[in-house]
Amino acid sequence: MSNFEYIDNDQALRAFCDKVAPDRYCALDTEFVREKTYYPLLALIQLATETSQACIDPLKINDFSPLVELFENQQMLKILHSPSQDLEIFYQRFDALPSPLFDTQLAASVLGYANQIGYADLVQRLCDVKLEKKFTRADWSKRPLSEGALDYAMDDVRYLIEMQQKLQAELQQRGRLSWVEHDFRQMTEKSNYSLDLSLLWKKLRGVQKLKGKALNNADQLCRWREQFAIEKNRPRRWMLKDEDLVDIARFAPASHADLSQIGNLSADYIRKNGDAILQVLEQAKKIDPEDYPKIRDFNKLNTQQLAIADCLMAMSRVIADDNHISLASVTSKKEIDQLAAGNTNTRLHSGWRYEMLGQQLIAFLEGNVSLRCEQGRLKL
Secondary structure, three states: OOOOEEEOOHHHHHHHHHHHOOOOEEEEEEEEEOOOOOOOEEEEEEEEEOOOEEEEOOOOOOOOHHHHHHHOOOOOEEEEOOOHHHHHHHHHHHOOOOOOEEEHHHHHHHOOOOOOOOHHHHHHHHHOOOOOOOOOOOOOOOOOOOHHHHHHHHHHHHOHHHHHHHHHHHHHHOOOHHHHHHHHHHHOOHHHOOOOHHHHHHHOOOHHHOOHHHHHHHHHHHHHHHHHHHHHOOOHHHHOOHHHHHHHHHHOOOOHHHHOOOOOOOHHHHHHHHHHHHHHHHHHOOOOHHHOOOOOOOOOOOHHHHHHHHHHHHHHHHHHHHOOOOHHHHOOHHHHHHHHOOOOOOHHHOHHHHHHHHHHHHHHHOOOOOOEEEOOEEEO
């Protein structure tokens, strides 16, 4: 007998949400499909409180306001594991984010578990339960879903409350709860999930090859591609692959014949989309060079900066080891190099990474912390 409700109508969703509204904890997860669409197709929402569990079928429900009310209930802690994709979907679908929030993956990372530990591994470590992987490749958009598939999906929330209780107790015991609270609050900021067309070029593979007019072309092509993908609700790579976009931006073709010389653009694709691409390039010419996007130059570190970066990395290893946490969970060589070069806008400047590591590295750079060797060990 299943210990969860299957909710596939508005009345059942309202009744369930009203029933669990007084509860203090709410575990959440989703199943979605996004291989062929721009927007993920939300296929299931799994929810568990300390009193009740439900598998919600969003393909059958029209009124999600009861669920949004739960999201906004500030007396109920929402517990998720590595929730970035779930939160993006909630924002896109409901214009709402669950708050307050607890991320079990982040909490485990701060406590020294494996870097970005998976849900199943964390369940086994904290709850001594080995989860099955029978339905990992299931198509969650198909109906009806088998009882086994639904039960498998519900496993993704059944253990979250128990894990949150154990992780929070350990965070409090080790004085690290305040480290993650800033990150948890930041996850519920809607601005993290809103689309900013002006930043798309930064995620373009191969963008480092471009500058000046070519980079401006890439910026404008990225904006066009994104809007095109949204209009068609298809993955952006289906609209124009990154490598082809970069080539178009670099060579700035002026005709269909020129476009035919680029990458793998088919004659059919050029016939359908060539005019639009050429129009984007024409409009790009009208932009003032002062307004072109600019890639921040990261000059190679000089000899002194390289030495400082080595010291910072050595300190980071010591601090990570003292805190029983993997260094990869806290920082990277790239961030350390940026810090040595004077960058004041890294992950080490805020949140739990600042509390654990960043403030000590900055103190070293300011001459307020020293590094020495004592009996074969580095000491701060």
